[in-house]
Every structure is written in C-alpha cells, then in structure tokens.
Amino acid sequence: MRLGFGGRSRFVILAIVLLALGASYIVYHQGMVTGKELYTVGVSFDGPVIQDPRFQVIRVDPDQAHIMLNQRALDAYVDGNGIIARSGDERSQYVKEALLSYLAKQDLLRIAEQYESNRAFPLRIEVVSLERPETELGIVTGQQPSQVTEPEEPPNPEQISGGESTPAVSGSLSEPALSVPDEIDAQVKKQLDTFEKGGLPKLSEALLSEPDIIIPSLTPPPMPLAQVMLVFSYVVPVLFVAVFFASSFTEERVSRRLVILLSTPVSSLQVILGKMLPYLVYSWIVITVMSLALGGNIPLSLAIFTPVALLIFSVYMIVALMYRTFRDLTLFSVLAVSFIMTYLVVPALLTGVSNLSYISPLTLAVEMYRGETIAAKEYFLATVPLYLIFFQALFIGTRVFNEEYLMGFKPLRVKMAEAINLAVDRNHLNLSAFLSNFFLLPIVFIIQLTSIIFVHNIPMPSSLWVLVIISAVVEELVKSAVLFVFLKNRIVKTKLGVMRLSALSALGFFSGEKLLLLLALAVLSKSAFTSAVFGGGLWVIPLVLHIVSTGSVGLVTQRLGTKYYPLAIAIGSVIHAAYNLYFIGVLG
Amino acid sequence: MREYLVLLKKELRSVTKEKTIILAIIVQFLIASLSSVILEGVMTFYDPNSVIWNANVTIRVGFVGNTDAPLLEYLRDRKILARPFSELATAEAVFHAGQIDAILSVPEGQSGPVNMELFLPKMEIKRTLILVMLDEPLKRYEDYLREANGVLVNYKNFDSKSFSTYEFLYTALIPILMLFPALVAGSIVIDSISEEFENKTFDTLISAPVSAGQVFAAKVSAAAITAVIQTLMWAGLLKLNGITIERLALVLVLAMSYTVTISFGAAIIALFFRDRQRAQFVYSMILITTGAASYFLNPSPLELLTKLSSGAPNISALGFILYMALPVAIGLIFFHLSGRRMLTSS
Numbered sequence: 001m002r003l004g005f006g007g008r009s010r011f012v013i014l015a016i017v018l019l020a021l022g023a024s025y026i027v028y029h030q031g032m033v034t035g036k037e038l039y040t041v042g043v044s045f046d047g048p049v050i051q052d053p054r055f056q057v058i059r060v061d062p063d064q065a066h067i068m069l070n071q072r073a074l075d076a077y078v079d080g081n082g083i084i085a086r087s088g089d090e091r092s093q094y095v096k097e098a099l100l101s102y103l104a105k106q107d108l109l110r111i112a113e114q115y116e117s118n119r120a121f122p123l124r125i126e127v128v129s130l131e132r133p134e135t136e137l138g139i140v141t142g143q144q145p146s147q148v149t150e151p152e153e154p155p156n157p158e159q160i161s162g163g164e165s166t167p168a169v170s171g172s173l174s175e176p177a178l179s180v181p182d183e184i185d186a187q188v189k190k191q192l193d194t195f196e197k198g199g200l201p202k203l204s205e206a207l208l209s210e211p212d213i214i215i216p217s218l219t220p221p222p223m224p225l226a227q228v229m230l231v232f233s234y235v236v237p238v239l240f241v242a243v244f245f246a247s248s249f250t251e252e253r254v255s256r257r258l259v260i261l262l263s264t265p266v267s268s269l270q271v272i273l274g275k276m277l278p279y280l281v282y283s284w285i286v287i288t289v290m291s292l293a294l295g296g297n298i299p300l301s302l303a304i305f306t307p308v309a310l311l312i313f314s315v316y317m318i319v320a321l322m323y324r325t326f327r328d329l330t331l332f333s334v335l336a337v338s339f340i341m342t343y344l345v346v347p348a349l350l351t352g353v354s355n356l357s358y359i360s361p362l363t364l365a366v367e368m369y370r371g372e373t374i375a376a377k378e379y380f381l382a383t384v385p386l387y388l389i390f391f392q393a394l395f396i397g398t399r400v401f402n403e404e405y406l407m408g409f410k411p412l413r414v415k416m417a418e419a420i421n422l423a424v425d426r427n428h429l430n431l432s433a434f435l436s437n438f439f440l441l442p443i444v445f446i447i448q449l450t451s452i453i454f455v456h457n458i459p460m461p462s463s464l465w466v467l468v469i470i471s472a473v474v475e476e477l478v479k480s481a482v483l484f485v486f487l488k489n490r491i492v493k494t495k496l497g498v499m500r501l502s503a504l505s506a507l508g509f510f511s512g513e514k515l516l517l518l519l520a521l522a523v524l525s526k527s528a529f530t531s532a533v534f535g536g537g538l539w540v541i542p543l544v545l546h547i548v549s550t551g552s553v554g555l556v557t558q559r560l561g562t563k564y565y566p567l568a569i570a571i572g573s574v575i576h577a578a579y580n581l582y583f584i585g586v587l588g
Numbered sequence: 589m590r591e592y593l594v595l596l597k598k599e600l601r602s603v604t605k606e607k608t609i610i611l612a613i614i615v616q617f618l619i620a621s622l623s624s625v626i627l628e629g630v631m632t633f634y635d636p637n638s639v640i641w642n643a644n645v646t647i648r649v650g651f652v653g654n655t656d657a658p659l660l661e662y663l664r665d666r667k668i669l670a671r672p673f674s675e676l677a678t679a680e681a682v683f684h685a686g687q688i689d690a691i692l693s694v695p696e697g698q699s700g701p702v703n704m705e706l707f708l709p710k711m712e713i714k715r716t717l718i719l720v721m722l723d724e725p726l727k728r729y730e731d732y733l734r735e736a737n738g739v740l741v742n743y744k745n746f747d748s749k750s751f752s753t754y755e756f757l758y759t760a761l762i763p764i765l766m767l768f769p770a771l772v773a774g775s776i777v778i779d780s781i782s783e784e785f786e787n788k789t790f791d792t793l794i795s796a797p798v799s800a801g802q803v804f805a806a807k808v809s810a811a812a813i814t815a816v817i818q819t820l821m822w823a824g825l826l827k828l829n830g831i832t833i834e835r836l837a838l839v840l841v842l843a844m845s846y847t848v849t850i851s852f853g854a855a856i857i858a859l860f861f862r863d864r865q866r867a868q869f870v871y872s873m874i875l876i877t878t879g880a881a882s883y884f885l886n887p888s889p890l891e892l893l894t895k896l897s898s899g900a901p902n903i904s905a906l907g908f909i910l911y912m913a914l915p916v917a918i919g920l921i922f923f924h925l926s927g928r929r930m931l932t933s934s
Contacts, residue, residue, distance in 0.1 A: 025656050036883075036891050040901050054755075056902070073901050091899055097751040104745030118701045125704045130691075184703065187721065214706070214719075216726040369623060518776035586746035 044079035137521035268401035337420030440511030595806030653694030769818035774854035834899030848915035
C-alpha cells in the first residue's frame with residue numbers, strides 16, 4: 001500500500017490542522033503573538049512601564065497626548081491617574097479595556113509580591129459538587145430580578161421526589177467540607193505560579209479538570225464546550241487517514257490499475273474492502289493513540305469513533321468513485337466533510353442540555369470523559385444512521401464498480417443518475433423505489449441538520465423561510481431521484497406507473513423518517529420536541545403531503561420530459577414548503 | 589494582448605464550467621457558517637465571558653450567610669438572582685427542588701482570609717455557566733476584601749473583556765478570510781499549469797500563435813480574479829454581520845496584492861516541478877515557512893492587514909508600498925523564468 005496522494009486535499013487538511021494548532025498557540029500565549037503593535041498608546045513620563053507586543057508605546061506629556069488623541073495618532077493615554085480614551089470612539093474604548101486588563105494583571109503581580117498571601121488573596125472558595133435529578137434546561141431565562149427577594153416558599157415536596165432518582169448528595173453538608181488551611185495556601189501558591197507564567201495551565205489539564213479551590217483573581221473561569229473540542233480532536237486525524245484512502249483510490253483509478261483488478265476473479269466488494277481495510281486499521285491505531293494521549297477509555301473510544309470513521313470513509317469512497325480528477329475530489333470531499341463536521345459537532349454542543357444531542361456520537365465521547373455511563377439505546381441512536389450510510393455506500397460502490405462507470409468522464413448529475421440506475425434492481429421497481437428512499441433518509445437528515453447551521457448567517461425571519469425551502473427542495477430531490485432515473489431510462493412510461501412509484505417513494509421516505517424518530521423517541525422521551533412531532537393526526541397528513549408533492553414532481557417530469565425536472569422539483573418544493581410553513585404557523 | 593484576453597476567457601470559463609469555483613464558494617460559505625459555530629467555540633477558549641454575556645441567561649444562586657456583605661449586592665449588579673437563606677439545609681432543599689442553581693455559603697465570624705463554599709450541580713454546561721457568571725462579582729468582592737485589609741489596589745479590572753473579541757476579529761478572523769482565497773488561488777494555479785504538462789496539452793497550446801508567458805499569465809489572472817471576487821464576497825458578508833473593515837479599499841487592494849504574489853509564486857513552483865503532486869507539496873511547505881518567517885518583518889503582511897482593517901494609527905506607508913511592489917517583482921521573475929524554461933524544455 002502506498003501513501004502517495006493528492007496535494008490540495010492534503011493542503012486543505014494541513015491548513016485546517018495548522019489553524020487548529022495556531023489557535024491553541026494563541027490560547028497558550030493569551031493573544032500575545034497576534035496583533036503585534038496593534039494598539040498605539042501614549043504614556044506620561046511618570047506613567048507605568050508597558051511591556052506587551054500588542055502595545056506600541058509613545059512617551060508624551062499630557063498636553064501633547066490630548067492633541068494626539070484628538071488627531072487619532074494615539075488610541076489611548078495613560079498617566080498616573082488612569083487611562084484616557086476618546087469617548088464615543090469604539091476602537092479607543094477597546095484599547096482602553098485592553099490596557100486596563102494588562103495593567104490590572106501587572107498590579108496583581110505587584111500585590112502578590114508586596115503582601116503576604118492571606119492579605120493579597122483574601123478570598124478562597126471551595127467548590128462542592130451536588131447531584132440532583134436533571135431537568136430540561138433548568139436555567140431560567142429572562143426572569144426579573146425583582147422575584148429574588150420574595151419570601152421563601154417551602155419547597156414543594158412533590159417536586160423533590162418527582163425526579164427519576166432520589167437526589168443524592170455527593171458532598172455531604174453535614175460534614176465540614178472545607179479543606180485544611182495549609183492545603184488552601186498550597187493551592188494559592190500553585191495558582192499564583194501559573195498566573196505569573198502568563199499562560200493557561202497545561203491545555204489538557206485545563207480541558208479536563210477544574211480547580212477545587214477558586215481564588216477569584218487567579219483562577220481562570222472554565223472554558224465552556226472544552227470537552228466538545230477535546231473529543232473533536234479525535235476526528236481530525238481520522239480525516240487525514242480518509243484523505244490518504246481517497247487519494248490512493250483515485251490514483252489507482254486514474255492509472256487504470258483498478259480496472260485491471262476487475263478482470264481478476266476478485267469481487268468488487270472484495271476490491272473495495274481490501275482497499276479500505278488498511279486505512280481502517282490506520283484509523284483504529286489513530287483512535288487508540290488519541291485515546292491514550294487524551295486519557296480516554298480505549299474500547300469505548302473505538303466503539304464510538306469507528307462508525308464516525310466509517311461515515312467519513314463512505315463519503316470519500318463515493319466521491320472518489322464519481323470523480324476522476326483530484327481537484328473535484330478535493331472540493332467535493334471538503335463540502336461533504338463540512339457537512340459531516342457540522343452534523344457531529346453541533347448536537348454535541350448541547351450535551352447535558354438537551355437529549356437531542358444524542359444524534360451525534362461525539363456526545364457519547366463527551367459523556368465518556370465525564371465518566372457517565374452510556375446506555376445502549378443512546379449508542380444505537382447515535383451510531384445506527386452512520387452504519388446505515390456506510391453499508392449503503394458500500395452497496396452503491398459495488399454496483400457502480402465497472403469499467404464504463406469508473407473511466408467515464410461525465411458531469412456530476414449524469415454520474416449520479418447512472419449510479420442510481422446501476423444500484424436499483426430493475427426486476428423489482430416498486431421495492432427499489434420504496435427501499436432506496438427508506439435508506440436515503442440518514443443522508444437527508446444530515447443535510448437538513450447542517451442547513452440549520454448554514455442559515456445561521458441570515459437574519460431571523462428570512463432564515464426560517466430559507467430553511468423551510470432548503471429542506472423542501474432536498475426532500476423532493478431525494479424522493480424523486482429514483483423516479484427521475486426510471487423516467488429518463490424509459491423504464492416507467494405510464495401515468496399510473498409514475499403515480500404508483502411516487503407513492504411508494506413517498507411511503508419509503510416517510511417510513512424511514514418515522515422509524516428514525518421512533519428510535520429517537522426511545523432516547524428523547526423526556527423532550528418537549530418529541531411530543532410536538534408525535535402529536536395526534538400527524539401520521540396521516542404528512543404521508544399524504546409526501547405522496548402529493550412527489551407525485552407532482554413525477555407527473556410534471558413525465559409530461560414535460562426529463563429536461564424539465566428542475567421545474568418539477570420547484571413545483572413539488574413549493575407544495576412541500578407551503579405545507580411546512582402553514583404547519584409552523586407562518587402562513588395562514 | 590488580444591491573445592491574452594482570449595486565453596483569460598478560456599481559463600475563466602474552464603474554472604466556472606466545471607462548477608469548481610461555484611463549489612469552492614459554497615465550500616467557503618459552509619466553512620464560514622461552520623466557523624461561526626466553531627468560532628464561538630474558539631471564542632470560549634479565547635474568552636469565555638464574551639460568549640456567556642451574549643447568551644441572555646439568568647442564574648439563581650442561594651446565598652447563605654451575612655446579607656450585609658457587599659457580595660450580595662455585587663451578585664445582583666450582575667443580574668444574578670441571589671436569594672438569601674438563613675440555613676444551609678434549607679438552601680439545599682430548595683436546590684434539590686430545582687429552584688436555585690447553586691449555593692454560596694459564607695461562614696460568619698471568621699478572622700483572616702474568607703473561606704467560602706460554592707455548591708454546584710454536576711451537570712457540566714450549567715456548572716460552567718455558573719462559574720463564568722460568578723467570576724466578576726467574586727473578583728469585585730475580593731478587591732473589596734483587599735482594600736478592607738489595607739492592600740493598595742491601583743487598577744481594577746472585572747469585566748472589561750470584550751476587547752478580546754475585538755482582537756480576535758481583527759487579528760485572526762478578518763486576515764484569515766482575506767487570505768484564504770489567495771491560498772486557494774495558488775493551489776488552483778498549480779493544478780491548471782501542471783495539468784497542461786501532465787496531459788501533454790501544453791505543446792498543443794504553445795503551437796497556437798500565443799507565447800508561453802501569455803498562457804501562464806491567463807492562468808494566474810483567472811485564479812487571481814476568482815480570489816478577488818471571493819474577498820469582495822467576504823467583505824460583504826462581514827458587513828451584513830455588522831463587522832466593519834475600516835479602510836476597506838486599501839485592505840482589498842492589499843489582499844489582492846498578496847493574491848497575485850502567491851499566484852505567481854505558485855506558478856513558478858509549478859513551472860519547476862511540473863507534476864502536480866510535488867508542486868502542491870512544495871507550495872504548501874513554502875507557504876507555511878514564508879508565512880511563519882514573515883512574522884518577523886516589520887510590518888509583517890498579517891500585521892499590515894490587521895492594522896489597516898482595524899483602523900490603527902501610524903501605518904507605515906513605506907511598508908504598504910513595498911507590499912504593493914511585491915507582486916510586480918515576483919511577476920517579472922516569473923516571466924523571465926517562464927521564457928527560459930520553455931527554451932530548455934523543448
């Protein structure tokens with residue numbers, strides 16, 4: 001097996017990794033490296049010494065400084081009394097803040113040196129963990145502070161016992177929880193040392209633990225989402241391996257070695273798996289190494305990240321099968337991988353807040369780091385869609401694995417249509433229509449989830465519209481894709497046939513959708529979201545809608561010819577989007 | 589010139605025809621959307637406070653101890669719902685009922701440093717949130733205690749944290765967005781030049797009445813033009829999101845000059861190596877090294893971009909002019925080399 005592979009994909013990945021490294025470097029030095037001489041500040045002759053690469057310091061007397069400030073030749077000015085900035089000038093105010101932050105830090109170091117530690121750091125807070133039954137988003141938003149001072153109500157006994165488990169106190173209140181003073185003093189000293197060095201503690205340490213004792217001016221506040229970033233670092237090297245895999249695949253294809261293999265008595269499945277296996281082993285090694293380095297549980301990490309690796313591999317394999325040039329390979333892989341990343345990362349950000357987070361395997365990894373147990377149903381919800389996509393990709397891969405397809409140089413949509421044509425079983429049209437839609441659902445699911453993030457860039461009222469339209473177009477495209485191929489290849493000709501296949505496609509899609517939600521329901525039982533989806537009457541109407549919209553697409557395409565497929569999709573999407581908008585209450 | 593325009597058109601068409609550039613733009617847009625999410629993640633690395641303050645969240649803290657202590661007032665200044673309790677046990681019961689999120693217990697009648705206890709839920713996100721929200725009031729209280737102990741505090745800094753967002757925007761985000769299209773352009777140049785060599789189409793092309801210089805110039809321009817369009821797009825998108833680039837015209841001109849420099853550099857590399865794989869590898873390596881080395885220049889390319897876009901005073905005009913001259917210089921080197929390489933190859 002060779003590791004020769006195409007450059008730009010490597011370049012892009014390398015750039016991403018470097019970006020990540022750069023970011024951690026910045027974190028490590030707390031912004032010291034970037035923005036060299038970003039700020040120009042004037043300091044009076046008796047003012048403080050400023051030694052920070054961000055500040056370009058000019059020594060001037062106060063009168064001169066005022067003139068320079070007004071001429072915008074200075075961003076801010078420091079004298080013995082404090083910091084002066086231009087009022088109403090955004091930049092100048094930011095510079096003042098940056099300067100204040102720097103000077104306060106220097107001041108703190110002076111205090112630490114000048115006074116004994118009990119006086120310099122007079123406040124120590126010991127953190128004790130309490131357990132209580134989880135509530136759905138237990139944080140109150142937008143409540144008025146006036147409610148605070150209301151007289152105490154006696155706690156509602158029903159609410160206390162209402163949870164699934166009885167509340168357990170891990171740090172019992174009856175025992176004195178405070179540590180011995182010596183221990184606290186040692187903590188102060190340790191944290192002061194870290195603070196003087198000017199950086200954060202070791203990165204992995206900061207990610208994984210938080211101090212038991214808080215000294216407000218020394219202890220940096222914890223990093224939210226740190227654990228998500230930590231588990232994400234497992235995925236990056238796996239991506240690397242997948243790029244190697246795709247490049248080697250493409251190279252063999254371009255050099256026609258793959259086609260030669262076809263003439264041997266080896267099956268296409270064997271060729272694909274044989275090509276993939278070494279790289280899969282590589283990714284297992286990588287996951288194990290990461291797990292060792294980041295203090296994870298190795299078997300559990302493998303169980304969580306293997307489906308992730310398989311998903312990434314399937315995407316790269318499909319792209320490598322469809323495209324002959326490295327340039328296309330790179331671009332489409334980056335596109336696909338961006339989708340995958342969104343799918344993996346975004347739900348994981350909600351870990352512990354909403355059960356919806358379980359659709360991403362990264363959530364499981366976050367839980368692994370928190371030492372929580374992972375239930376089997378949670379594992380299945382997070383990984384089954386990924387396994388499904390992998391087997392589907394494998395199936396399509398073996399179907400299109402012939403010389404004509406591999407060596408053909410055609411536009412994407414033709415390639416896709418050909419792939420569908422090769423994948424479906426012509427003897428069982430009805431079953432093909434049903435099953436293909438059933439199995440395509442996880443992909444639709446990923447695209448839709450990602451488009452939520454995608455519309456993040458657009459302001460709120462219009463983003464909802466865009467989201468509804470995107471999801472309608474995606475669903476209509478997927479549902480009618482097989483039908484389109486049948487029409488194009490003149491496998492179906494009659495109106496009745498089109499209607500029947502539309503209905504079956506819609507039914508397949510609908511069944512997949514509901515099954516996925518049923519699986520989700522097993523995990524999401526406590527969420528308000530599910531009750532909305534599984535409310536009464538919502539089983540029949542959506543099915544009818546799916547059939548109507550797909551049917552319209554099919555009939556329009558049949559009537560006007562496959563050239564007008566985009567128009568047909570537009571019509572189907574309008575019907576679909578109108579229903580969705582009506583349902584969420586925007587229309588009507 | 590006319591041949592050049594014909595070639596340029598051909599190159600631009602070939603870029604758009606394959607939908608490469610449309611795809612590249614979609615990819616970048618996705619990366620941007622994703623980065624806005626990841627950015628929030630990075631921002632939390634950089635400064636957890638800024639994110640939390642944007643999230644309009646209120647937390648409820650039970651407060652056990654002396655209600656005269658200024659800490660209670662500090663908590664309320666931060667819009668934390670502080671609810672006083674006379675006994676820890678009562679507070680604990682209310683905590684288990686889910687009516688408060690944390691308990692701060694201040695022992696009474698202590699001498700020396702104040703040792704408090706903070707009871708937090710185990711759930712990570714809320715726990716983090718509470719710790720971040722409590723940061724400022726606790727710092728204020730600490731300074732209050734210092735001054736009560738006769739410690740002189742010159743500079744107080746509790747919550748002026750938003751400058752780090754500002755720094756992040758102008759030292760990281762905007763430079764990355766302005767330079768990313770340039771890096772892609774270099775890569776595209778290498779692809780399209782090495783493609784001609786590898787497919788042996790270059791000989792056919794050169795037998796037409798055009799010079800090698802014109803062929804390459806068209807390729808470089810096509811890549812550079814697409815890059816410039818992308819930077820314009822980024823600037824527009826940033827504007828929509830309420831982020832202003834101060835000296836926009838100069839920033840765009842500077843970004844364009846970097847793009848052309850990188851594209852010509854990439855073309856030189858492609859001319860030397862001819863096969864795509866090696867050329868791409870060398871390109872990325874050289875890019876990384878020069879990128880790192882340029883940090884020591886005064887002003888460095890990144891520094892100049894940062895200063896211009898943030899509207900900093902005293903920007904070196906000489907530096908700007910030199911960076912504008914750079915693409916011209918490297919372009920001349922390229923044309924000189926391309927003529928000579930052609931002679932030696934045939």
